Amino acid sequence: MLILAKAVLAMMIGFILAIIFGLILIPLLRKIKVQQRISVFLQNNHKKKEGTPTMGGLIFIIPTIATIIIFLLTDKIDYSENLFIVMFVFVAYAILGFIDDYLSIKRKDNEGLTEIQKILGQLLIALVFFFVFMKSGNDPVLYIYTLGIKINMGWFYGIFLLFVLVASSNAVNLTDGLDGLAGGLSAIAFLAFALISWGTKMPGSESIAVFCFVLVGSLFGFLFFNTHPAKVFMGDTGSLSLGATLASVAILTSHEITLIVVAGVFVVETLVSIAQMISIRFLGRKLFLMAPLHHHFEKLGWAEQDIVKMFWVCGLILSMAAIAFGVWI
Numbered sequence: 001m002l003i004l005a006k007a008v009l010a011m012m013i014g015f016i017l018a019i020i021f022g023l024i025l026i027p028l029l030r031k032i033k034v035q036q037r038i039s040v041f042l043q044n045n046h047k048k049k050e051g052t053p054t055m056g057g058l059i060f061i062i063p064t065i066a067t068i069i070i071f072l073l074t075d076k077i078d079y080s081e082n083l084f085i086v087m088f089v090f091v092a093y094a095i096l097g098f099i100d101d102y103l104s105i106k107r108k109d110n111e112g113l114t115e116i117q118k119i120l121g122q123l124l125i126a127l128v129f130f131f132v133f134m135k136s137g138n139d140p141v142l143y144i145y146t147l148g149i150k151i152n153m154g155w156f157y158g159i160f161l162l163f164v165l166v167a168s169s170n171a172v173n174l175t176d177g178l179d180g181l182a183g184g185l186s187a188i189a190f191l192a193f194a195l196i197s198w199g200t201k202m203p204g205s206e207s208i209a210v211f212c213f214v215l216v217g218s219l220f221g222f223l224f225f226n227t228h229p230a231k232v233f234m235g236d237t238g239s240l241s242l243g244a245t246l247a248s249v250a251i252l253t254s255h256e257i258t259l260i261v262v263a264g265v266f267v268v269e270t271l272v273s274i275a276q277m278i279s280i281r282f283l284g285r286k287l288f289l290m291a292p293l294h295h296h297f298e299k300l301g302w303a304e305q306d307i308v309k310m311f312w313v314c315g316l317i318l319s320m321a322a323i324a325f326g327v328w329i
Contacts, residue, residue, distance in 0.1 A: 003198065006076065010067065010210050011217030017063035018221025022056075026225060026232050029053035034105055052230060055101050057238020059225065060183075060218035061094050067214045080204025081136040082252045085129060086211055086245060092125045093169055093244040097236035112236065119166065122244070126165040129248065130158045143254045164247045164256060171266035172243030173236060174273055174292050179228035181294060181308050185315045186242045187219040189262045192319035193249045200253045208249055215245075228305050258325075264318040265311050269293050 035051045068087065071077045099121075100112035113121070134140070140157030143150055153160060176182035194212035197205050222238075225231045234242075243266070250259035260267060269292040276291035289299035297307045 006210060007194070007198075007213045009076075010071070010213035011220070013067045013070070014060075014063055014214040014217025015221045016217075017066060018059050018218040019224060021063050022059040022221060022225045022232070025059055026053055026056070029055060029232065034101075049230070052233055054105070054233045054235040055098065055237045056222065056226065056232035057094065057097065057234040057236075057241060059232065060215065060222040060234075060238065061090070061241060063218045063221065064211070064215045065091065067218075068211055071210065071214075077207045077210045078204075080207050081132075082202070082204035083207040083211060085132055085136065085252060086208055086248050088132070089125065089129055089165070089248040090241055090245045092128070093122070094237055094241035096121045096125065097238065097240035100236040100240075122166045122169060122240070123162060125244070126162045129165060130161050133161070133251070134158075138252075141254075142256060144257055160256075161251060164251060164259070165244050167270070168247035168259070168263065168266070169240045169243035171263065171270040172246070173239040175266050175269045175294070176234060176239040177292060178294050178298075178304050178308050179230040180223055180226050181311060182239055182242070183219055183223050183226050183234060184308065184312045185265055186246070187216050187223065188312065188315045188319050189246055189266075190219070190249075191216045192262045192323050193246065193253070193255070195323050196255060196258065197249065197253050200255070202253055205253060208252060212249060228308070258322050261322040262319050265315045272296070 030053055034053050034055050065087070068077075068083075072079055077083075096113075096118070100118060102112070104112035112118075140153050140155070141150060142153055142157070142160070172182055172186065175185065190212045194209045194216060197209035197212060222234065226234065246263060247259060250256050250262075272288060272293040273291040276286060276288055279285060279287045288296040290296055294307050294311065297310075298304065
């Protein structure tokens with residue numbers, strides 16, 4: 001019962017602070033004209049969204065950080081090195097996304113950091129993550145519990161971690177294209193990992209679980225403003241941070257394989273985009289009407305809300321499967 005009460009409290013505080021912060025931040029973003037530019041390829045369907053405030057990821061980032069600090073100061077959770085690693089990734093990728101959003105707004109286009117600059121930034125943060133991860137006494141081991149496999153990857157584990165962090169952050173970034181889509185899927189994914197973390201006997205797993213519950217509450221608060229019609233977008237500030245943090249939680253709880261299941265929708269969105277690029281480059285034709293996948297459904301004439309609900313349901317089904325087998329997968 002104590003664990004359940006702590007989980008509810010974490011979500012409740014995260015949610016309330018996000019609502020309050022959103023009510024303050026959104027008018028401020030409008031006032032200083034922190035506005036989203038819509039891609040020319042989406043003008044027909046998304047024309048009404050032109051000028052919607054962006055950088056809304058701050059609505060769930062700031063309350064989550066504040067809540068975790070409150071919990072640490074009041075001894076609601078214990079400090080652990082793994083919690084520090086998760087918080088570092090959460091904040092560092094948010095700063096990288098914030099810089100990207102800021103440059104886009106300053107230049108009044110959708111071009112912030114170049115792809116090379118963004119990847120280098122992501123890799124640098126991932127390298128720091130790996131250094132701290134190993135210094136904290138973690139082992140370079142990949143567990144596949146269902147098959148009873150334990151693989152000591154040695155130095156190659158570092159490359160593997162870099163790939164997981166960068167791929168996950170970009171996957172959420174790609175999926176952030178419809179009102180409430182990335183935010184809702186992320187809330188479902190972090191709720192799954194909150195429950196999986198609590199059942200994992202790893203150092204600091206309870207504090208990581210509480211972090212996930214807080215973030216879920218904050219994301220629900222963000223969705224109050226971000227569901228259709230969105231009053232604010234999370235921007236790269238939010239999407240890069242969410243993806244990398246989800247990956248870091250999976251790594252620290254030794255559920256990297258489970259991440260593929262929980263983040264299944266994000267994975268499919270990414271694979272569709274890669275397949276589209278390869279097909280255009282080498283075959284000279286499109287496999288889909290538009291990538292990522294959610295835009296393909298838009299081109300087919302689906303309503304935005306119906307696409308979002310379908311993707312949410314898919315994410316929920318995958319997460320329930322991951323929770324059911326999370327202690328083994």
